[in-house]
Amino acid sequence: MNPLLDPSGSQELRQIDIVKIYSNKRCLVIDDFPEIRGSLTRMLRTFGVHTVDTAANGEEAIKACGKRKYDIVLCDYNLGAGKDGQQILEEVRYLRVLLMTSLFVMITGESSREMVLGALECQPDDYITKPYTQQSLKVRLNKAIVRHESLQHIKNFISDGQYQDALDSCNELISQGSRYAGDCLKMKGQLHFLLKQLKDAKKLYESVISKKPVIWAKLGLGKTQLELGNLDAAEEVLNSIIKEDDRYIEAHDLLSEVHSQRKDIVGAQHATENATRISPKSVLRHRQLAKLAEYNHDEETALKSHQHAIKWGLNSCHESEQDYFNYARKVSEVIQGDESTDAKMLGRQASSFLDRARKRYADKPEVVAQAQMVETQVLLGLGDKAKAKASADKAKKLFKNLASPPVETSLEMARTYQAMDAEQDAQNLLVNLAARHAKDTSVMQLIDGISAEPISDAGKIVASKLTKDGISSYEKKSFDSAIDVFIEALSTYPRHSGLNLNLIQAVIADTESHGFSERYEKLCRRSLRAVGKISGDNKQYKRYSFLLKQVQKHYPNAVTS
Numbered sequence: 001m002n003p004l005l006d007p008s009g010s011q012e013l014r015q016i017d018i019v020k021i022y023s024n025k026r027c028l029v030i031d032d033f034p035e036i037r038g039s040l041t042r043m044l045r046t047f048g049v050h051t052v053d054t055a056a057n058g059e060e061a062i063k064a065c066g067k068r069k070y071d072i073v074l075c076d077y078n079l080g081a082g083k084d085g086q087q088i089l090e091e092v093r094y095l096r097v098l099l100m101t102s103l104f105v106m107i108t109g110e111s112s113r114e115m116v117l118g119a120l121e122c123q124p125d126d127y128i129t130k131p132y133t134q135q136s137l138k139v140r141l142n143k144a145i146v147r148h149e150s151l152q153h154i155k156n157f158i159s160d161g162q163y164q165d166a167l168d169s170c171n172e173l174i175s176q177g178s179r180y181a182g183d184c185l186k187m188k189g190q191l192h193f194l195l196k197q198l199k200d201a202k203k204l205y206e207s208v209i210s211k212k213p214v215i216w217a218k219l220g221l222g223k224t225q226l227e228l229g230n231l232d233a234a235e236e237v238l239n240s241i242i243k244e245d246d247r248y249i250e251a252h253d254l255l256s257e258v259h260s261q262r263k264d265i266v267g268a269q270h271a272t273e274n275a276t277r278i279s280p281k282s283v284l285r286h287r288q289l290a291k292l293a294e295y296n297h298d299e300e301t302a303l304k305s306h307q308h309a310i311k312w313g314l315n316s317c318h319e320s321e322q323d324y325f326n327y328a329r330k331v332s333e334v335i336q337g338d339e340s341t342d343a344k345m346l347g348r349q350a351s352s353f354l355d356r357a358r359k360r361y362a363d364k365p366e367v368v369a370q371a372q373m374v375e376t377q378v379l380l381g382l383g384d385k386a387k388a389k390a391s392a393d394k395a396k397k398l399f400k401n402l403a404s405p406p407v408e409t410s411l412e413m414a415r416t417y418q419a420m421d422a423e424q425d426a427q428n429l430l431v432n433l434a435a436r437h438a439k440d441t442s443v444m445q446l447i448d449g450i451s452a453e454p455i456s457d458a459g460k461i462v463a464s465k466l467t468k469d470g471i472s473s474y475e476k477k478s479f480d481s482a483i484d485v486f487i488e489a490l491s492t493y494p495r496h497s498g499l500n501l502n503l504i505q506a507v508i509a510d511t512e513s514h515g516f517s518e519r520y521e522k523l524c525r526r527s528l529r530a531v532g533k534i535s536g537d538n539k540q541y542k543r544y545s546f547l548l549k550q551v552q553k554h555y556p557n558a559v560t561s
């Protein structure tokens with residue numbers, strides 16, 4: 001038996017056996033310095049590797065991984081302009097051109113907290129710091145490849161979706177007393193989770209923790225308790241991890257989900273903020289933080305999160321033009337009715353971001369059209385109606401010239417119509433869009449979220465139920481509960497006129513009982529913006545007029561011109 005694969009590890013390792021393993025491996029070296037690429041290539045060949053390819057940057061590396069299957073990838077973290085090592089690892093995993101059956105080793109001279117934690121979050125198989133010698137690299141790489149080779153068959157099963165076979169193989173190695181029994185236990189817990197064997201996963205993690213409270217088992221237990229709906233138990237174990245060392249990002253993410261399930265969105269935002277503070281390069285986490293901040297009416301955090309999504313989206317596989325539009329659109333809301341120098345500066349900054357989007361996606365007419373639409377909204381926020389009208393006319397022409405407008409562009413056109421008080425044009429566009437995507441629930445949810453009233457049957461049912469729940473709490477004079485229900489409903493249907501007016505009415509009632517609240521002032525301002533100007537022939541006009549007077553009385557600063 002090959003001593004490298006001897007589960008007991010009782011036999012002495014021989015270099016000749018390691019060389020045999022290396023000889024069958026195809027390697028990729030990624031570094032922006034040709035002399036380092038050459039040096040690493042020579043070292044690998046000395047170790048026994050026959051085939052070594054190289055890449056000078058992220059684009060070359062991802063293209064190479066797409067063309068060939070690599071067994072070992074050695075990647076420098078800092079690659080100059082363009083993608084860094086973390087972004088390469090994230091993208092090849094996202095594109096599934098480099099699976100867990102391959103070994104990815106990050107090499108870096110960087111030592112910043114941001115880089116280390118960000119790189120570890122992407123979970124490279126090993127992490128080597130500079131300076132290193134041929135001997136130190138050999139020792140580290142030998143150790144990593146022997147472990148990887150011993151667990152290769154399990155990783156193959158997992159990559160192929162054969163979770164039960166992988167679980168059986170883990171149990172076999174554990175029973176044989178493999179030196180990698182700890183790795184097998186960790187994979188076993190994850191496999192129980194993937195197989196929905198949650199009670200088995202919980203039992204395994206608790207058994208490991210009872211012997212030694214290792215972090216991976218505590219994280220697994222927290223995740224399993226969350227999936228089982230045991231929120232208190234999940235929170236307890238996650239907080240214990242954070243208390244021990246708050247750098248474990250996954251603990252903060254899971255804690256955010258615990259708070260979200262409890263409908264404690266303030267707590268969820270706080271947990272996500274902690275995660276972004278520890279590892280600030282995750283585009284997806286910044287987008288999630290922006291959503292949570294929007295729900296909590298935390299406009300400052302929402303704006304910063306949209307900006308960070310743009311910043312870290314550059315060179316990321318998660319880059320999206322929508323981040324530019326989300327930021328500029330949010331600015332248009334925040335500056336509405338604000339004539340201060342800061343508001344004007346924010347508006348100019350939003351316009352500069354839109355210009356960046358136009359340049360970056362100049363080959364996409366739908367993006368150029370959407371940028372013009374959001375520009376219109378920003379100009380309206382600045383109060384420049386003449387320029388806004390000219391911009392809107394240009395946006396309409398660009399939109400009409402699109403042969404097949406994407407959903408996002410069509411939705412943006414509807415938002416622009418609404419901002420220009422062309423409510424009927426907006427509604428006609430949304431109704432037509434809904435007719436084309438009636439069977440796509442995700443698109444229908446987006447349409448319902450923009451429409452003044454839900455268009456889909458599912459949306460109407462949900463909005464109706466939430467309205468009844470809120471009114472029920474209001475009638476019981478439980479105004480704070482009513483407010484919470486209406487806020488929850490508006491997170492899905494932010495422009496629903498009835499829900500916004502209900503929220504304002506509940507806020508006024510609570511204010512009359514308990515006095516002024518800065519939070520309620522923000523809620524009133526947000527709801528009045530969402531409702532816009534209601535015409536005299538609208539069935540909600542009389543109620544709107546009455547509530548507007550009440551807001552002017554209690555929260556005059558919430559009323560914008």
